[in-house]
Amino acid sequence: MAALFINPHEDPAPWRAALKRRIPDLEFRVWPDVGRAEEVEFAFCWKPAADSLEGLPNLKVLFWLGAGIDWLLEHRARVPDVRIVRLVDDALTACMTEYVVLHVLRYHRSQPQLDLQQSQQLWADLPQRLPWNRTVGLMGLGVLGTDAADKLKALRFKLAGWSRSAKTLPGVECFHGDDGLVPFLNKTEILVCLLPLTAQTRGIINARTLGALPRGAFLINAARGGHVVVEDLLAALDSGQVAHATMDVFEPEPLPVGHAFWRHPRVTVTPHNASLTDPEFSLAVVADNIARYRRGEPMVNEVDMAREY
Amino acid sequence: MAALFINPHEDPAPWRAALKRRIPDLEFRVWPDVGRAEEVEFAFCWKPAADSLEGLPNLKVLFWLGAGIDWLLEHRARVPDVRIVRLVDDALTACMTEYVVLHVLRYHRSQPQLDLQQSQQLWADLPQRLPWNRTVGLMGLGVLGTDAADKLKALRFKLAGWSRSAKTLPGVECFHGDDGLVPFLNKTEILVCLLPLTAQTRGIINARTLGALPRGAFLINAARGGHVVVEDLLAALDSGQVAHATMDVFEPEPLPVGHAFWRHPRVTVTPHNASLTDPEFSLAVVADNIARYRRGEPMVNEVDMAREY
Numbered sequence: 001m002a003a004l005f006i007n008p009h010e011d012p013a014p015w016r017a018a019l020k021r022r023i024p025d026l027e028f029r030v031w032p033d034v035g036r037a038e039e040v041e042f043a044f045c046w047k048p049a050a051d052s053l054e055g056l057p058n059l060k061v062l063f064w065l066g067a068g069i070d071w072l073l074e075h076r077a078r079v080p081d082v083r084i085v086r087l088v089d090d091a092l093t094a095c096m097t098e099y100v101v102l103h104v105l106r107y108h109r110s111q112p113q114l115d116l117q118q119s120q121q122l123w124a125d126l127p128q129r130l131p132w133n134r135t136v137g138l139m140g141l142g143v144l145g146t147d148a149a150d151k152l153k154a155l156r157f158k159l160a161g162w163s164r165s166a167k168t169l170p171g172v173e174c175f176h177g178d179d180g181l182v183p184f185l186n187k188t189e190i191l192v193c194l195l196p197l198t199a200q201t202r203g204i205i206n207a208r209t210l211g212a213l214p215r216g217a218f219l220i221n222a223a224r225g226g227h228v229v230v231e232d233l234l235a236a237l238d239s240g241q242v243a244h245a246t247m248d249v250f251e252p253e254p255l256p257v258g259h260a261f262w263r264h265p266r267v268t269v270t271p272h273n274a275s276l277t278d279p280e281f282s283l284a285v286v287a288d289n290i291a292r293y294r295r296g297e298p299m300v301n302e303v304d305m306a307r308e309y
Numbered sequence: 310m311a312a313l314f315i316n317p318h319e320d321p322a323p324w325r326a327a328l329k330r331r332i333p334d335l336e337f338r339v340w341p342d343v344g345r346a347e348e349v350e351f352a353f354c355w356k357p358a359a360d361s362l363e364g365l366p367n368l369k370v371l372f373w374l375g376a377g378i379d380w381l382l383e384h385r386a387r388v389p390d391v392r393i394v395r396l397v398d399d400a401l402t403a404c405m406t407e408y409v410v411l412h413v414l415r416y417h418r419s420q421p422q423l424d425l426q427q428s429q430q431l432w433a434d435l436p437q438r439l440p441w442n443r444t445v446g447l448m449g450l451g452v453l454g455t456d457a458a459d460k461l462k463a464l465r466f467k468l469a470g471w472s473r474s475a476k477t478l479p480g481v482e483c484f485h486g487d488d489g490l491v492p493f494l495n496k497t498e499i500l501v502c503l504l505p506l507t508a509q510t511r512g513i514i515n516a517r518t519l520g521a522l523p524r525g526a527f528l529i530n531a532a533r534g535g536h537v538v539v540e541d542l543l544a545a546l547d548s549g550q551v552a553h554a555t556m557d558v559f560e561p562e563p564l565p566v567g568h569a570f571w572r573h574p575r576v577t578v579t580p581h582n583a584s585l586t587d588p589e590f591s592l593a594v595v596a597d598n599i600a601r602y603r604r605g606e607p608m609v610n611e612v613d614m615a616r617e618y
Contacts (some may be wrong), residue, residue, distance in 0.1 A: 046551065089360060091439055093439065093466050094439070094440055094441075094464070095439075097464065098414055098417065098440065098464060100416065101414060101464065102411065102414035102415060102418055102420065105407055105410060105411035106405065106411060106415075109407060109408065109411055110499070111411065114579050114580070114582075115577075117580070118571060118577065118578045118579075121566045121572070122562055122569070123562075123563035123580045125580060125582055126582065128404065128593075130403070130404075130593065130594075130597065131403055132398055132403075132609070133597065146310060149425060150463070151460075151463055151464060154405050154459070154460055154463055155403070155406065155407060155410065155460060198326065222595070235591045253432075254432035255432060258430070262427060262430040265505045268424075268427065269427045270423050270427075270431045271423070271426070271433060271434060273423075273434055273435065273437065284437070284439065285439070288439065288442060300441070
């Protein structure tokens with residue numbers, strides 16, 4: 001059995017490698033090298049050329065490599081009558097939210113200190129804060145920030161949010177732009193960075209902004225290494241202005257052996273795994289659905305062309 | 310200013326100690342030793358004797374030390390016309406859910422392994438699982454289990470639940486009784502114990518039940534130390550049947566220095582702080598409300614006698 005990659009817009013090589021790791025028994029072919037067409041069971045497809053979906057008599061599932069199916073609806077006549085699954089970056093969002101919630105709770109509940117106490121065989125209570133008296137500040141209020149806010153709200157944290165342009169999110173005190181940054185930071189006890197990296201946001205986590213946080217605040221950076229001015233963060237950690245930082249992203253990556261972050265007692269380093277990235281992540285979702293298909297279970301995010309989603 | 314404790318059903322000593330720590334400027338008095346009645350600003354009250362709420366001309370807030378206000382409604386005539394706040398164990402529930410979510414995510418995202426990698430300055434990806442392909446099994450489906458299930462569901466985990474008697478929870482595959490235990494454990498990759506400790510549940514986490522988990526499962530015990538047969542858990546950890554265990558509760562407590570759990574590389578020990586317990590916890594809530602009252606902010610769980618809740 002084979003999978004046919006029909007995506008003129010993307011390099012097939014990482015897809016081939018990921019598929020080989022995840023479903024070694026499935027042959028990977030790249031259109032127009034279809035090979036024996038009757039062996040093609042699955043298509044991984046994005047905006048295909050006019051006739052590329054024709055002549056596949058045993059095609060069972062078309063994996064659409066995008067969330068929106070507007071192209072498919074526009075080109076209905078060309079779409080074969082097979083099961084269709086769209087790629088929702090649900091997984092990416094869910095993973096990022098897991099990361100944010102995990103590390104917010106780790107700080108909120110003093111887990112790094114509890115780990116230290118365990119290493120000393122010390123049984124001692126630490127002052128516990130109620131979540132509705134603890135403010136988590138989210139920088140970046142797109143899909144990721146919004147989803148993280150929802151889950152943190154359910155856990156009853158107080159939430160503040162900051163974005164370049166004005167946004168409103170229910171249950172989140174929203175700030176924006178240059179003028180909103182310091183007031184936002186002034187209330188933020190656990191700062192989570194989920195910003196896109198642009199000329200305007202590069203180096204946004206620096207001496208000035210870290211200094212605007214309440215003393216002993218926590219930092220979680222799951223965005224890009226370029227958001228952080230490393231020397232400023234190290235100084236803020238050493239002075240106690242920042243109590244602890246968790247970072248998933250660095251410049252460069254991998255974080256070089258010997259870098260101060262690796263061994264800093266108040267830094268947690270994760271290897272840029274907060275969320276999976278394409279095509280590794282996409283193939284995880286596709287492979288999961290192929291496994292579900294093979295077991296006769298419902299696939300996740302199957303498209304109903306009649307309902308148009 | 311003073312607070313008057315009017316609760317013939319409970320020892321006032323731990324309340325006095327907790328209040329002294331949290332609000333040192335507030336004098337603690339125990340009914341019937343009212344002292345100068347005009348100094349009494351707050352009452353901490355549960356099913357008071359007939360006349361104990363009379364003659365307090367400056368009483369501002371009556372903190373009812375229970376969630377249900379049926380007694381107050383029945384005895385309206387005796388209840389002074391002051392603000393009334395009921396004690397909801399929201400805080401207890403929220404804290405327990407935090408603990409469960411934190412440690413489930415810690416395991417789901419391989420954080421103990423990532424901590425180890427950091428100590429080796431090793432940048433390496435670990436296989437990541439999607440939450441909807443990971444089953445968390447909750448033992449105990451009361452208020453705490455239900456709330457934890459809600460939050461884990463929002464994070465998109467697959468959920469199984471087990472209780473002594475049959476229960477149904479939306480989105481949770483529920484099992485019950487002796488017959489349901491092994492089928493429940495067979496699907497559970499992260500086992501969370503929130504059971505009450507009874508003759509029937511003592512020692513429920515033992516060689517037989519741990520052996521019914523899929524190999525490499527995780528255990529989180531936030532219930533009581535008596536649920537776990539220590540030797541059986543240590544054997545399961547050593548054989549790899551259980552990959553890692555997090556425990557908040559032990560027999561006896563504090564966990565003695567030198568106990569195998571303290572230094573076990575695959576055990577996390579927390580000092581019975583998953584959730585705060587009365588009166589420490591209750592006073593945290595009351596003190597928070599007193600602080601809010603003093604700042605002129607709305608109090609949490611203020612009662613509306615007209616709406617009857």
